[in-house]
Amino acid sequence: MGEVDPAFIQAPEHRPKLSAREAQGIPLIDLSPIRSLDLDGDFSISDGIDELVKEMGSACKEWGFFQVINHGASLDRRQKIEAAAREFFARSSEEKRKVRRDSVKVSGYYDTEHTKNVRDWKEVFDFTVQEPTIVPASLDPQDKQVTQWHNQWPPHLREACQEYARDMFKLSMKLMQLIALSLGLPAKRFHGFFKDQTSFVRLNYYPPCPSPHLALGVGRHKDAGALTVLAQDDVGGLEVKRKTDGQWLRVKPTPDAYIINVGDIIQVWSNEAYESVEHRVMVNSEKERFSIPFFLNPAHYTNVEPLEEMTSEENPAKYRPYNWGKFFVTRKRSNFMKLDVENIQIYHFRV
Numbered sequence: 140m141g142e143v144d145p146a147f148i149q150a151p152e153h154r155p156k157l158s159a160r161e162a163q164g165i166p167l168i169d170l171s172p173i174r175s176l177d178l179d180g181d182f183s184i185s186d187g188i189d190e191l192v193k194e195m196g197s198a199c200k201e202w203g204f205f206q207v208i209n210h211g212a213s214l215d216r217r218q219k220i221e222a223a224a225r226e227f228f229a230r231s232s233e234e235k236r237k238v239r240r241d242s243v244k245v246s247g248y249y250d251t252e253h254t255k256n257v258r259d260w261k262e263v264f265d266f267t268v269q270e271p272t273i274v275p276a277s278l279d280p281q282d283k284q285v286t287q288w289h290n291q292w293p294p295h296l297r298e299a300c301q302e303y304a305r306d307m308f309k310l311s312m313k314l315m316q317l318i319a320l321s322l323g324l325p326a327k328r329f330h331g332f333f334k335d336q337t338s339f340v341r342l343n344y345y346p347p348c349p350s351p352h353l354a355l356g357v358g359r360h361k362d363a364g365a366l367t368v369l370a371q372d373d374v375g376g377l378e379v380k381r382k383t384d385g386q387w388l389r390v391k392p393t394p395d396a397y398i399i400n401v402g403d404i405i406q407v408w409s410n411e412a413y414e415s416v417e418h419r420v421m422v423n424s425e426k427e428r429f430s431i432p433f434f435l436n437p438a439h440y441t442n443v444e445p446l447e448e449m450t451s452e453e454n455p456a457k458y459r460p461y462n463w464g465k466f467f468v469t470r471k472r473s474n475f476m477k478l479d480v481e482n483i484q485i486y487h488f489r490v
């Protein structure tokens with residue numbers, strides 16, 4: 140990518156301020172109390188983790204975004220996938236296009252992602268956690284047929300990616316237990332939804348951009364899944380929209396930390412006790428940047444709706460149920476190409 144093509148240019152009101160402040164405010168949570176707890180063991184409030192649960196609850200409620208340290212995920216495997224990502228994006232376009240994503244093979248490499256119909260200044264490589272991943276065959280709500288997504292692996296990437304994905308799944312399940320407890324639910328209340336997960340991992344590469352005041356690495360958006368666990372490098376550029384006043388704040392890179400954010404599905408499951416928060420990525424003219432989000436998504440057959448325990452007569456369900464698989468494939472398709480209409484959003488199901 141050379142000169143800034145008009146396709147990348149954000150409307151004036153969505154352009155970044157290059158002088159944005161750093162979000163000292165997003166909570167930093169120390170996960171030491173659960174570090175050694177076994178995922179399959181009994182993970183209950185009596186394990187001396189009640190303080191941690193409270194901290195998670197306020198972070199989810201007030202910010203929707205937080206960082207975690209002492210999370211127990213392997214630094215060695217994180218460094219391996221980071222090195223593999225650098226090596227992959229440095230390859231020639233011809234090499235990278237051998238594993239190119241298209242409208243049938245939705246995993247793989249591409250550089251044409253659009254967020255809200257403006258092109259993002261980035262290249263990505265996507266792979267799903269489950270191989271194969273089962274999803275609906277078509278967007279048609281009546282069509283019950285399913286299809287399989289298979290990953291496309293360039294040389295030397297598979298092992299580092301698969302090991303990393305396993306670590307991220309374990310970490311995200313621990314986080315989901317804390318989130319469940321913080322909502323007053325049994326620790327494993329959410330586990331069943333992820334049995335046939337449609338989670339995926341994205342390697343993001345943001346090349347230096349000659350016009351960082353006009354374009355964005357990723358335009359403002361909310362994550363559609365349940366939870367995102369993000370590794371960012373030391374360059375910085377992620378901005379979060381603060382709930383209290385709508386200000387865009389930069390998330391300061393913290394070595395070996397993960398940035399966690401609540402996705403749209405938790406917003407619906409919790410009947411808006413927790414909300415998915417808008418974020419975006421700035422690019423810069425000198426440095427390239429890498430990041431690796433893990434998007435935790437439920438099985439395609441999940442009908443996403445407020446949990447019964449989270450609703451009552453005084454607090455009725457704020458959403459109609461929607462099928463995750465149909466939502467997901469619709470999103471995947473619309474992010475891949477520029478459309479004239481807004482893509483599917485949870486507020487379309489708001490009561």
Ligand SMILES: O=C(O)CCC(=O)C(=O)O
Nearest residue numbers: 343357371377420430432
């Ligand atoms: O690169 C980042 O820091 C965040 C990327 C992101 O928000 C996304 O891919 O959904």
Ligand SMILES: [Fe+2]
Nearest residue numbers: 360361362418
């Ligand atoms: Fe995101």
